Amino acid sequence: MTVTRRTLVGIALVxxxxxxxxxxAADPIKIxxxxxxxxxxxxYGQDFKTAAEIALDRFNASGKLPVKxxxxxxxxxxxxxxxxxxxxxxxxxxxxxxVLGDFTSGVSMAAAQVYKExxxxxxxxxxxxxxxxxxxxxxxxxxxxxxxxxxYNADWMVxxxxxxxxxxxxxxxxxxxxxxxxxxxxxxxGGTVVMTEYFNRGTPDFRSLLAKIERAKPDAIYTGFFYxxxxxxxxxxxxxGYAVPVxxxxxxxxxxxxxxxxxxxxxxxxxxxxxxxxxxxEVKSFVEAWVKARGAEPGQFPAQAFDAVNIMLDAIVxxxxxTTRASVRDALAATKDFPGVxxxxxxxxxxxxxxxxxxxxxxxxxxxxxxx
Amino acid sequence: MSEITRKGWVVPVxxxxxxxxxxxxxLAQFGKGYFxxxxxxxxxxxxLAVSLHLVTGVAGLLHLGHAAFYGIGxxxxxxxxxxxxxxxxxxxxxxxxxxALFALVVALPTMRLVSIYFAVATLAIGxxxxxVLLNWVAVTKGPNGVMLxxxxxxxxxxxxxxxxxxxxxxxxxxxxxxxxxxxxxxYYGNALRSLREDDQCADAMxxxxxxxxxxxxxxxxxxxxxxxxxxxxxxxxxxxxxxxFSNSILILAMVVVGGLGSLPGAIVGAVLLILLxxxxxxxxxxxxxxVGLVMFVSILFLPKGLFGEVSALAFVRxxxxxxxxxxxxxxxxxxx
Numbered sequence: 001m002t003v004t005r006r007t008l009v010g011i012a013l014v015x016x017x018x019x020x021x022x023x024x025a026a027d028p029i030k031i032x033x034x035x036x037x038x039x040x041x042x043x044y045g046q047d048f049k050t051a052a053e054i055a056l057d058r059f060n061a062s063g064k065l066p067v068k069x070x071x072x073x074x075x076x077x078x079x080x081x082x083x084x085x086x087x088x089x090x091x092x093x094x095x096x097x098x099v100l101g102d103f104t105s106g107v108s109m110a111a112a113q114v115y116k117e118x119x120x121x122x123x124x125x126x127x128x129x130x131x132x133x134x135x136x137x138x139x140x141x142x143x144x145x146x147x148x149x150x151x152y153n154a155d156w157m158v159x160x161x162x163x164x165x166x167x168x169x170x171x172x173x174x175x176x177x178x179x180x181x182x183x184x185x186x187x188x189x190g191g192t193v194v195m196t197e198y199f200n201r202g203t204p205d206f207r208s209l210l211a212k213i214e215r216a217k218p219d220a221i222y223t224g225f226f227y228x229x230x231x232x233x234x235x236x237x238x239x240x241g242y243a244v245p246v247x248x249x250x251x252x253x254x255x256x257x258x259x260x261x262x263x264x265x266x267x268x269x270x271x272x273x274x275x276x277x278x279x280x281x282e283v284k285s286f287v288e289a290w291v292k293a294r295g296a297e298p299g300q301f302p303a304q305a306f307d308a309v310n311i312m313l314d315a316i317v318x319x320x321x322x323t324t325r326a327s328v329r330d331a332l333a334a335t336k337d338f339p340g341v342x343x344x345x346x347x348x349x350x351x352x353x354x355x356x357x358x359x360x361x362x363x364x365x366x367x368x369x370x371x372x
Numbered sequence: 373m374s375e376i377t378r379k380g381w382v383v384p385v386x387x388x389x390x391x392x393x394x395x396x397x398x399l400a401q402f403g404k405g406y407f408x409x410x411x412x413x414x415x416x417x418x419x420l421a422v423s424l425h426l427v428t429g430v431a432g433l434l435h436l437g438h439a440a441f442y443g444i445g446x447x448x449x450x451x452x453x454x455x456x457x458x459x460x461x462x463x464x465x466x467x468x469x470x471x472a473l474f475a476l477v478v479a480l481p482t483m484r485l486v487s488i489y490f491a492v493a494t495l496a497i498g499x500x501x502x503x504v505l506l507n508w509v510a511v512t513k514g515p516n517g518v519m520l521x522x523x524x525x526x527x528x529x530x531x532x533x534x535x536x537x538x539x540x541x542x543x544x545x546x547x548x549x550x551x552x553x554x555x556x557x558x559y560y561g562n563a564l565r566s567l568r569e570d571d572q573c574a575d576a577m578x579x580x581x582x583x584x585x586x587x588x589x590x591x592x593x594x595x596x597x598x599x600x601x602x603x604x605x606x607x608x609x610x611x612x613x614x615x616x617f618s619n620s621i622l623i624l625a626m627v628v629v630g631g632l633g634s635l636p637g638a639i640v641g642a643v644l645l646i647l648l649x650x651x652x653x654x655x656x657x658x659x660x661x662x663v664g665l666v667m668f669v670s671i672l673f674l675p676k677g678l679f680g681e682v683s684a685l686a687f688v689r690x691x692x693x694x695x696x697x698x699x700x701x702x703x704x705x706x707x708x
Contacts, residue, residue, distance in 0.1 A: 113519075
């Protein structure tokens with residue numbers, strides 16, 4: 001931990017202020033949100049918090065409920081130790097009727113054991129582990145898993161005549177599901193996976209991997225990476241002068257990818273269920289609020305968090321005044337055709353979201369929808 | 373002598389009463405799972421810190437891969453519970469033994485290394501084990517982690533509820549720490565200290581330093597493995613991220629902040645570094661900085677730790693072990 005003297009002094013001055021209490025309203029309904037506000041994945045957690053604040057402010061201003069809804073944010077640092085402790089804390093607070101989060105599948109699943117035991121509905125905006133929603137009837141997620149996205153991408157590539165595909169993904173539970181579902185569908189549609197390779201998150205050098213891909217002579221590369229690794233990969237690919245089409249998942253749909261990779265990101269194709277330049281009014285107003293708060297366009301993840309919060313709030317409205325953990329769970333399970341910024345969402349009987357995917361490509365430094 | 377004997381009983385009894393009566397009673401008063409969870413974490417990390425204390429504090433070997441053995445224990449317990457359907461009573465000792473076995477195998481070639489070379493070797497071992505946990509998908513399920521649903525069963529009875537789980541964790545941890553206490557406060561512990569102070573000199577005195585290092589490394593891994601099994605059973609889900617380098621550093625920080633070479637210090641360090649981030653939750657984003665600040669200030673002003681070795685040894689001698697009273701020279705030496 002690097003701490004300079006100046007920050008120390010600053011903290012010493014500011015720290016007591018954060019204890020100054022919040023005002024009490026008449027019995028607010030509470031939602032818990034566990035997310036990484038610090039640590040290696042803090043950028044995602046901070047995005048979720050901003051998205052949740054936008055959603056909550058609007059909700060409380062709309063007057064849909066006579067009482068206020070509050071969100072209790074707890075920082076998990078993407079650490080299972082903290083995640084489980086937070087889960088217990090939320091369960092102990094009787095006013096909390098539902099929980100959002102966590103960010104990573106690992107922490108979400110460790111916390112899920114607590115929620116399952118205690119009977120607390122948990123809705124994660126990003127947990128993509130194939131077994132997450134299977135833990136119990138209390139787990140929901142608002143992210144299309146690779147079970148939907150992988151085959152969709154495989155079909156897309158096959159329809160473009162790209163049949164020999166090299167598949168690479170980060171070595172995480174999510175990366176595993178990226179390769180599995182994509183490869184199954186590609187093989188079923190008559191394509192071949194010429195190689196499958198995993199890399200560790202935060203790999204600085206993809207050159208040896210790229211050389212390996214080049215030797216396998218694929219028609220295209222299918223990638224499971226987030227924007228940081230994606231930008232590195234695309235830059236180094238361009239440096240090596242290697243040019244084949246690259247396809248990716250919605251995880252790479254982040255404006256930062258284009259900022260980091262610059263012109264090297266051109267031509268990257270991916271699927272998404274959130275288009276910030278969509279003309280839909282709900283998307284427009286969310287993007288406006290986001291730009292006001294952050295000064296840049298939102299990516300896929302904040303949009304998913306925004307929808308997750310709204311889906312949870314919607315479930316609370318439906319159950320009010322008999323809002324309990326059990327009734328919120330049932331209302332969540334009954335979510336049907338919820339009009340969110342990431343498309344219309346319905347929870348299936350397996351508590352997995354059913355969403356519409358769109359195809360986009362980076363053209364001229366923007367993610368542009370394509371019809372293919 | 374009778375006075376010493378009486379004194380020798382007071383503190384251990386007080387500590388036992390604290391762990392087995394006062395703490396659970398207070399926690400049960402609150403009736404909250406959260407406090408039990410934090411209490412379990414404190415206990416598990418106390419065991420980790422005390423087991424590392426034996427290697428790093430007493431024997432003076434900078435060990436940067438302790439979390440890896442903790443991870444092996446957790447995975448052994450979790451995989452035995454799910455794949456082999458062997459419950460807690462099998463998983464707990466197996467976790468310790470397998471972790472110890474791994475430690476023994478890696479210790480054989482590395483223990484001849486000294487100082488910084490040893491530290492780098494343990495760093496590499498820790499990273500290797502963590503990478504294997506992450507990438508050996510066929511066995512460890514890789515990044516998907518292992519879900520352990522079965523919970524703790526003792527002799528056919530399911531241990532349910534936070535209070536019962538707390539007691540199981542507390543019994544294992546207290547028994548283990550007692551063993552580690554007897555190891556580090558004995559002639560054996562003194563041999564380890566001689567190793568720390570000057571291993572060449574110890575060698576010249578006839579102490580088999582390499583063998584001693586291998587033993588202490590293996591023993592410490594055994595207890596880290598036990599802690600891993602406790603973590604697996606109290607959480608129900610393990611994944612490689614829980615046993616990475618930053619956890620090794622966290623455990624090391626507990627030992628150093630508490631006082632290098634001091635067993636009570638290691639416990640104090642564990643209690644502090646687990647409780648502090650939880651207590652400071654109200655500070656939001658600043659809490660990590662505050663934790664860092666506390667560590668920084670404590671090292672700055674108390675470089676020997678919160679409970680330094682000298683005072684800790686005096687404390688342990690006075691309260692936890694009886695001195696060898698009437699040595700021929702009438703000087704008090706050694707440990708019971």
